[in-house]
Amino acid sequence: MNTAMVLLAIGTIVIASLYFVNKKEDHGWAGTMVKYSSAAYPSPGLGHKGDGEKQAEPVGLLPDQAQPGSVTLVSFGAEGAVSLADEDAAAKASGTLFGYDPFKIMYYVSAVLGLFGIIAAAWFHGPKGLAGLGIGNRVEPAKVRMDAIAARFGPIPRWAENKWYVDEFYHAIVVKPLLVASHVFHAIDKLVIDGIVDLLGSLPRFLGSLLRPSQSGVLHSYATGMVAGSAVLVALIVLVALL
Amino acid sequence: MTMLSMPLGALSNMLAAAEGPYIATGEAPQWVALMPALPLVGAALCILCACLNVKSKLPGYLTVGLLAGAFVTALMTFLGGTENYGGATIFRWIHASIGADSGTSIVSNFAFYIDGLSMLWMLFVTGLATVISLYSTEYMSSDKGLGYCRFFFAFNVFVFSMSCLVMADNLLLLFLGWEGVGLCSYLLIGYFYKKPEAVAAAKKAFIITRIGDLGLLMAIGATFVVLGTLEVRPLFEMIAAGIDANGEAIGGTWAVVVIPLMLTAGAFGKSAQLFFYVWLPDAMEGPTPVSALIHAATMVTAGVYLIARMFPLYAADDAMIALTVVAWAGAITAFWAATIEFAQYDIKRIMGYSTISQLGFMFAGLGLLGTTGAVFHVFTHAFFKATLFLCCGAVMHGFGGQLSLRRLSGVMWMKGFGITAVCMLIGCLSLSGVPFTAGYFSKDMILAQAFATPGDMIGGSFLIGLLLLLTAAMTAYYTFRVFFRVFVGPKYFEPGDDDHVMTTATTMAMVTTAPRKSQATRCTPASTRTLRAGP
Numbered sequence: 187m188n189t190a191m192v193l194l195a196i197g198t199i200v201i202a203s204l205y206f207v208n209k210k211e212d213h214g215w216a217g218t219m220v221k222y223s224s225a226a227y228p229s230p231g232l233g234h235k236g237d238g239e240k241q242a243e244p245v246g247l248l249p250d251q252a253q254p255g256s257v258t259l260v261s262f263g264a265e266g267a268v269s270l271a272d273e274d275a276a277a278k279a280s281g282t283l284f285g286y287d288p289f290k291i292m293y294y295v296s297a298v299l300g301l302f303g304i305i306a307a308a309w310f311h312g313p314k315g316l317a318g319l320g321i322g323n324r325v326e327p328a329k330v331r332m333d334a335i336a337a338r339f340g341p342i343p344r345w346a347e348n349k350w351y352v353d354e355f356y357h358a359i360v361v362k363p364l365l366v367a368s369h370v371f372h373a374i375d376k377l378v379i380d381g382i383v384d385l386l387g388s389l390p391r392f393l394g395s396l397l398r399p400s401q402s403g404v405l406h407s408y409a410t411g412m413v414a415g416s417a418v419l420v421a422l423i424v425l426v427a428l429l
Numbered sequence: 430m431t432m433l434s435m436p437l438g439a440l441s442n443m444l445a446a447a448e449g450p451y452i453a454t455g456e457a458p459q460w461v462a463l464m465p466a467l468p469l470v471g472a473a474l475c476i477l478c479a480c481l482n483v484k485s486k487l488p489g490y491l492t493v494g495l496l497a498g499a500f501v502t503a504l505m506t507f508l509g510g511t512e513n514y515g516g517a518t519i520f521r522w523i524h525a526s527i528g529a530d531s532g533t534s535i536v537s538n539f540a541f542y543i544d545g546l547s548m549l550w551m552l553f554v555t556g557l558a559t560v561i562s563l564y565s566t567e568y569m570s571s572d573k574g575l576g577y578c579r580f581f582f583a584f585n586v587f588v589f590s591m592s593c594l595v596m597a598d599n600l601l602l603l604f605l606g607w608e609g610v611g612l613c614s615y616l617l618i619g620y621f622y623k624k625p626e627a628v629a630a631a632k633k634a635f636i637i638t639r640i641g642d643l644g645l646l647m648a649i650g651a652t653f654v655v656l657g658t659l660e661v662r663p664l665f666e667m668i669a670a671g672i673d674a675n676g677e678a679i680g681g682t683w684a685v686v687v688i689p690l691m692l693t694a695g696a697f698g699k700s701a702q703l704f705f706y707v708w709l710p711d712a713m714e715g716p717t718p719v720s721a722l723i724h725a726a727t728m729v730t731a732g733v734y735l736i737a738r739m740f741p742l743y744a745a746d747d748a749m750i751a752l753t754v755v756a757w758a759g760a761i762t763a764f765w766a767a768t769i770e771f772a773q774y775d776i777k778r779i780m781g782y783s784t785i786s787q788l789g790f791m792f793a794g795l796g797l798l799g800t801t802g803a804v805f806h807v808f809t810h811a812f813f814k815a816t817l818f819l820c821c822g823a824v825m826h827g828f829g830g831q832l833s834l835r836r837l838s839g840v841m842w843m844k845g846f847g848i849t850a851v852c853m854l855i856g857c858l859s860l861s862g863v864p865f866t867a868g869y870f871s872k873d874m875i876l877a878q879a880f881a882t883p884g885d886m887i888g889g890s891f892l893i894g895l896l897l898l899l900t901a902a903m904t905a906y907y908t909f910r911v912f913f914r915v916f917v918g919p920k921y922f923e924p925g926d927d928d929h930v931m932t933t934a935t936t937m938a939m940v941t942t943a944p945r946k947s948q949a950t951r952c953t954p955a956s957t958r959t960l961r962a963g964p
Binding site: 187188189190191192193194195197198199201202204205212213214215216217218219220221222223224225226227229230231232280281282283287288289291292293295296297299300301302303304306307308310311312313317318322324325326327328330332336343344346347349350352353356 | 450451452453511514544545546547548549556557560561563564567568661665707710737738739740741744768769771772773774798799800801802804805808809812813815816819820822823826834835836837838839841848849851852855856859861862863864865866867869870871872873874876877878879880881882883884886890891894898901902903904905906907908909910912913914917918919921
């Protein structure tokens with residue numbers, strides 16, 4: 187088991203380097219893979235360089251780089267791109283983060299946010315000492331600073347622990363109505379559908395019960411019936427012939 | 430190519446976009462079929478083992494070997510480069526016709542389509558499946574016999590189905606794989622079928638994903654009606670040309686809005702997004718290797734794959750309605766799952782919600798037109814989340830199924846858990862997006878894309894970006910909440926009730942997580958006492 191864990195952990199470290207493979211042309215190894223696939227798409231601010239082409243300008247030009255008359259990507263789609271020489275439209279082609287290229291500034295923003303999250307976790311849950319980055323104060327297994335904070339929020343932590351009661355909500359609006367409906371349909375099935383089927387099924391039995399006495403085994407009655415039938419048949423033929 | 434003569438690079442990029450996606454027109458080697466075939470052989474051998482009542486680890490080792498073979502095949506295909514990209518027809522599958530017109534005959538071969546996307550997926554699916562099956566041989570060893578065979582049978586069928594899904598040349602084969610992975614997910618979540626919660630979780634996962642699958646099925650039907658074919662290459666060619674089966678323009682019609690939305694429903698069901706996420710945390714009832722492979726690394730990314738695969742159709746809509754839905758749904762799911770994680774105490778469930786949250790990032794990345802970032806995040810997430818799950822599994826295995834944050838502390842300092850803790854730390858750092866880790870680079874691309882994509886293309890992209898940034902900070906917090914509470918601090922543990930791993934002796938399991946095999950011989954009550962007396 188440890189072998190597998192270590193292999194995966196090493197893999198996790200190693201694959202980070204894939205970001206730098208073909209960085210310039212395709213924005214990383216994944217970009218190269220995506221370029222040769224149906225998911226290839228000139229992402230705003232990124233753009234996939236076409237196969238075999240020369241290094242192109244960034245698709246999304248930043249406002250200060252956009253020059254009058256330059257052509258920039260404002261519309262994608264199967265119908266083809268619309269080219270606009272309008273400077274304002276060029277500025278819109280790729281968004282910025284307070285004037286910075288998001289793909290550059292994000293390295294710092296997300297790093298700060300990630301470290302902030304870890305420090306918060308250390309402060310609220312970390313043990314005393316170096317393992318808690320020196321700011322934790324947990325000395326007992328399950329007693330943390332967060333408990334006091336959570337207590338201030340009243341029932342909200344309990345709601346969150348119960349997953350915002352989404353399962354209960356689904357149970358109320360989907361599962362329960364379905365159960366009720368299925369009981370209703372079961373009743374309809376039993377009463378109406380089965381009623382009709384049973385009625386149809388009982389018809390032959392009813393007819394049979396009417397006809398059954400005729401097959402009594404008494405030869406006299408059979409002979410009488412035969413004579414009566416023949417008489418009716420002859421009468422019919424005569425009638426038809428006369429008409 | 431005409432675009433070379435264009436004066437501006439931007440314009441040629443534009444034309445490249447207008448020309449449509451890359452379509453691999455070549456022929457892929459026939460041996461790519463080994464990738465699904467080897468796991469299928471493994472599944473058959475597992476059945477054979479079950480029939481012969483094999484009580485050893487043989488099915489496990491057979492699986493590891495065959496999956497390694499599949500991985501080597503994937504690696505060879507990858508190393509062959511773009512020359513290996515293309516289609517490979519294995520056998521005629523469905524050929525049906527009721528007329529001569531287009532749209533009246535259907536051709537669906539059992540054929541594979543290899544391009545960058547399927548290659549990337551196959552690399553990590555087979556690679557991780559190999560490593561995780563190696564882990565499972567040990568993890569499931571308490572259940573040797575029929576259960577062991579059953580586990581590895583479903584494991585193999587899963588890899589087979591996932592390969593079919595990812596390499597499918599047509600949407601019907603994709604659907605076959607899609608349902609196959611759903612079935613294996615059901616079988617493996619409900620592996621401990623004597624446990625009512627596991628059975629309930631399996632049914633929940635199956636039914637909820639099935640609701641999404643209806644959307645996928647409808648999308649496949651609608652695609653056939655509108656475009657007259659289900660094979661991906663003709664599909665992409667038509668979409669690139671912007672015409673439907675009758676040669677009329679598809680831009681601006683209902684097809685480019687409704688079909689992607691229906692596909693999105695299927696993707697959301699499989700990838701636990703928006704309204705469909707509730708099954709994934711419950712799916713943690715399955716054995717931990719299953720959580721690592723199916724419910725973290727591979728199957729749940731099938732939704733991302735589906736959207737990436739059908740991306741030309743999504744992008745054919747000028748208004749980007751479906752992509753806006755995908756982006757917002759992803760961002761909201763990412764945030765929503767993160768809020769729940771703040772107050773969860775079951776480490777496996779925290780990882781489950783974290784998977785939902787990270788999948789939300791991927792969907793947001795796709796919706797924000799940043800396919801590279803999304804696909805890269807799928808790749809890195811598969812690795813670090815699998816690592817985290819395997820570490821959780823080791824802890825769980827070691828403490829008799831104990832998973833509570835409140836009942837574990839200082840695991841790192843306990844005998845035999847040093848390696849687990851270090852691996853966990855590596856996974857946590859990557860998930861948190863600490864600089865220079867894999868997760869940092871991939872998440873960055875998605876976050877940056879949110880701000881690079883203008884709001885008039887994807888409505889509210891700036892707000893999505895802010896939501897994702899907030900979620901990124903929350904991710905770091907909840908990840909390290911687990912690490913700081915479980916892995917460091919004063920040594921303390923309460924053994925669980927062991928129903929997850931189903932071993933009789935907690936200490937047996939304790940030893941299996943030890944770094945050296947020789948320690949297995951130390952499985953005596955005495956060592957148990959020292960261990961317990963230690964903290």
